[in-house]
Amino acid sequence: xxxxxxxxxxxxxxxxxxxxxxxxxxxxxxxxxxxxxxxxxxxxxxxxxxxxxxxxxxxxxxxxxxxxxxxxxxxxxxxxxxxxxxxxxxxxxxxxxxxxxxxxxxxxxxxxxxxxxxxxxxxxxxxxxxxxxxxxxxxxxxxxxxxxxxxxxxxxxxxxxxxxxxxxxxxxxxxxxxxxxxxxxxxxxxxxxxxxxxxxxxxxxxxxxxxxxxxxxxxxxxxxxxxxxxxxxxxxxxxxxxxxxxxxxxxxxxxxxxxxxxxxxxxxxxxxxxxxxxxxxxxxxxxxxxxxxxxxxxxxxxxxxxxxxxxxxxxxxxxxxxxxxxxxxxxxxxxxxxxxxxxxxxxxxxxxxxxxxxxxxxxxxxxxxxxxxxxxxxxxxxxxxxxxxxxxxxxxxxxxxxxxxxxxxxxxxxxxxxxxxxxxxxxxxxxxxxxxxxxxxxxxxxxxxxxxx
Amino acid sequence: xxxxxxxxxxxxxxxxxxxxxxxxxxxxxxxxxxxxxxxxxxxxxxxxxxxxxxxxxxxxxxxxxxxxxxxxxxxxxxxxxxxxxxxxxxxxxxxxxxxxxxxxxxxxxxxxxxxxxxxxxxxxxxxxxxxxxxxxxxxxxxxxxxxxxxxxxxxxxxxxxxxxxxxxxxxxxxxxxxxxxxxxxxxxxxxxxxxxxxxxxxxxxxxxxxxxxxxxxxxxxxxxxxxxxxxxxxxxxxxxxxxxxxxxxxxxxxxxxxxxxxxxxxxxxxxxxxxxxx
Numbered sequence: 267x268x269x270x271x272x273x274x275x276x277x278x279x280x281x282x283x284x285x286x287x288x289x290x291x292x293x294x295x296x297x298x299x300x301x302x303x304x305x306x307x308x309x310x311x312x313x314x315x316x317x318x319x320x321x322x323x324x325x326x327x328x329x330x331x332x333x334x335x336x337x338x339x340x341x342x343x344x345x346x347x348x349x350x351x352x353x354x355x356x357x358x359x360x361x362x363x364x365x366x367x368x369x370x371x372x373x374x375x376x377x378x379x380x381x382x383x384x385x386x387x388x389x390x391x392x393x394x395x396x397x398x399x400x401x402x403x404x405x406x407x408x409x410x411x412x413x414x415x416x417x418x419x420x421x422x423x424x425x426x427x428x429x430x431x432x433x434x435x436x437x438x439x440x441x442x443x444x445x446x447x448x449x450x451x452x453x454x455x456x457x458x459x460x461x462x463x464x465x466x467x468x469x470x471x472x473x474x475x476x477x478x479x480x481x482x483x484x485x486x487x488x489x490x491x492x493x494x495x496x497x498x499x500x501x502x503x504x505x506x507x508x509x510x511x512x513x514x515x516x517x518x519x520x521x522x523x524x525x526x527x528x529x530x531x532x533x534x535x536x537x538x539x540x541x542x543x544x545x546x547x548x549x550x551x552x553x554x555x556x557x558x559x560x561x562x563x564x565x566x567x568x569x570x571x572x573x574x575x576x577x578x579x580x581x582x583x584x585x586x587x588x589x590x591x592x593x594x595x596x597x598x599x600x601x602x603x604x605x606x607x608x609x610x611x612x613x614x615x616x617x618x619x620x621x622x623x624x625x626x627x628x629x630x631x632x633x634x635x636x637x638x639x640x641x642x643x644x645x646x647x648x649x650x651x652x653x654x655x656x657x658x659x660x661x662x663x664x665x666x667x668x669x670x671x672x673x674x675x676x677x678x679x680x681x682x683x684x685x686x687x688x689x690x691x692x693x694x695x696x697x698x699x700x701x702x703x704x705x706x707x708x709x710x711x712x713x714x715x716x717x718x719x
Numbered sequence: 720x721x722x723x724x725x726x727x728x729x730x731x732x733x734x735x736x737x738x739x740x741x742x743x744x745x746x747x748x749x750x751x752x753x754x755x756x757x758x759x760x761x762x763x764x765x766x767x768x769x770x771x772x773x774x775x776x777x778x779x780x781x782x783x784x785x786x787x788x789x790x791x792x793x794x795x796x797x798x799x800x801x802x803x804x805x806x807x808x809x810x811x812x813x814x815x816x817x818x819x820x821x822x823x824x825x826x827x828x829x830x831x832x833x834x835x836x837x838x839x840x841x842x843x844x845x846x847x848x849x850x851x852x853x854x855x856x857x858x859x860x861x862x863x864x865x866x867x868x869x870x871x872x873x874x875x876x877x878x879x880x881x882x883x884x885x886x887x888x889x890x891x892x893x894x895x896x897x898x899x900x901x902x903x904x905x906x907x908x909x910x911x912x913x914x915x916x917x918x919x920x921x922x923x924x925x926x927x928x929x930x931x932x933x934x935x936x937x938x939x940x941x942x943x944x945x946x947x948x949x950x951x952x953x954x955x956x957x958x959x960x961x962x963x964x965x966x967x968x969x970x971x972x973x974x975x976x977x978x979x980x981x982x983x984x985x986x987x988x989x990x991x992x993x994x995x996x997x
Contacts, residue, residue: 531803601840605903607801608836609853609910610829619852620842 321698325691331478331492332433332441334404334467336385338412339426344380347372350420373416378409385429389472390463399457403464405432407490432480433473435491435685437464441473444684481692485657486673491682496693498659502572502652502667503641503700509576509663510583510640515633517580518587519622525588526595527617546585553578554646562650569651570666578646583636587629594628595621627712634708638701644671670697746773749914749944750795755809757790757799764790766968767809772961777936777945779955779976782965783991788948791965792916795946796832797825813914830857832914833907838923839899841891841906846883849891849902850874853910869909877905878935897928901935908939915939917947921954933958952992956980964988 347369356362382404383397401408408431415429416422436455439445441464451458467473484495521542529535557578561567567574598621606616647653653672660667668676674693680686750772757765765787772778780788790799797818799805811818818828830853841849850870853859860866870887874880879901883894891902900920907915917936921929936945936958949955955962956976963973964985972985983989 599840601836601838602842603801604798604834604836605840605842605906606852608796608798608829608834609856609906610826611852611856612826615856619856624843 325695328688328692330475333476338385338429395459405490405492439684499673503669505572505663506576513580514583522591551645554649573663579640586636590632594625749774751812758806760804777959778961779959786965787968788965833912835917837919847887873905873909914944
């Protein structure tokens, strides 16, 4: 309209200049921050990728193990003990059982190694090799495998039956190249003839790499490392998880509800609150000591038992569940409480009908995280004797057992490094798979609960 | 006075809703408050409120933010009990019965004095369960058929039944804001209260939903004693027969709505109504 400059116009121009200058700086800072973020995420992803890459590349091959396929002849001249006792021939069940036991002892004393040897030699008739070196090819429990086949079905006597026998750990190493194949004879685990036979067997298909189901069905083994499996450790972990879930969830949720909704706010409850938070930060090995002192020494519970392990892990999981449940309770909108109270619901009814159900997704997540944490815990279990070598699948929570992470620790320390390095990674894969499964269940349940809410 | 006319249109409809003194005679005093004080810790929020609230009429509490009108409302069904550090003094009587007496169970009181809140707060449950919750916890229904009857009649009284009759099992949180608020009113009615407290029930709603709720309040006053806190003076003028003006924790003036809006005695009331304070 007119040329007259409005008062303050020049000041406005100055301000705009200032803003523009500061804008450049702000944009630079934003770009810097964005790049720093991208870089740190890339670094973290890189490390995770390296970790998984190493575990998978090492562990996956051990799920396929060298297996020797032979025709075993159950030679009547070698197998002692005569025919299996028949129930009809005995006056009582007890007599029959005694006869069976006697028969089994006699059968066990037969020369099963000879049967294994004959079967192996049949696959390479012209190959000259000493018996001892030949037997090194297969795992040392091969003779029990044949014996158990005979126990299960004594009709095979005098027959030739196809059998798959796991190669020994050393053979597996040799064929997979996890041992240096160029090392001189005195640094090799197997005799030169055994190695040559293994190569020949692999070439003619007698040895193939079969999926090692026994990793999931067998227990740990020291005499025949090739047959070592995770079943015992898995069951031990399972029993502990059950103990943890059964104890930690109700106790944790009840404590959280009491502290958050019912407890008077005073010094004592403040003290309890501080100590629950402290408990979450106590090193896990200290819980192991506590478990050894209280549950084993004082209460006299059995050593190495999943029940004790579960109790110790419950103590460790409780703070996680209590803290998460309290946070979830605090996050329930006050309008919901008011709605219930305004209708004449009592404090109890308000908490249990309306407030607590809102926390289920949070409690569930905390439970799964806590249980997954407990599943991976090793240190406290060492102190209550769960790192012992256990050759049985525990039948209940009071039997001696070990746990998956402890099994990893034990295998990692095994003297047959070449074989057990891969086996350790395989166990880690199983453990991680279990954790992934637990987390997937948590996410699935939470999304379902949230949808319902 | 043209400011006043602009702020509050005293239409003939508004006037129709106010009661003449003869009509008020049919409305005996239901609630009596004497020298009610509230402290939140050190801070005194209410300074000696004394008021009589008539039966089957709408009493509106107006006043600027923080004047204590909601605090006083929450004294009537003892919702202040749930606030830590809140201390209530004085006396409030419902039908001559001291509601702060130790003999009185607060659960029973809240079954007689229902409440509707500022923000619609249905439970995250089905529409049916929302309404049925109160009767269930108080054991009002003897059978499923009884409960159905209570739910349907409550939804009908809240003017919601026609809109939701085909989806009673759907979540109450899926309704629109205005419908949610009517659901909350139905939920309060289902318990069979004598008094309904409403804490700014329309402040989170759009004008159309507000109009529906106001109409509903006007219908409900035939059967219930209603106390409503509102920020909107137009609303107070439209729905209430009695109005009380609060300021800084004091009850400045109360009386017939028509009187308060056209002829306030107190200068502060006048200022507030004309938009000078608040």
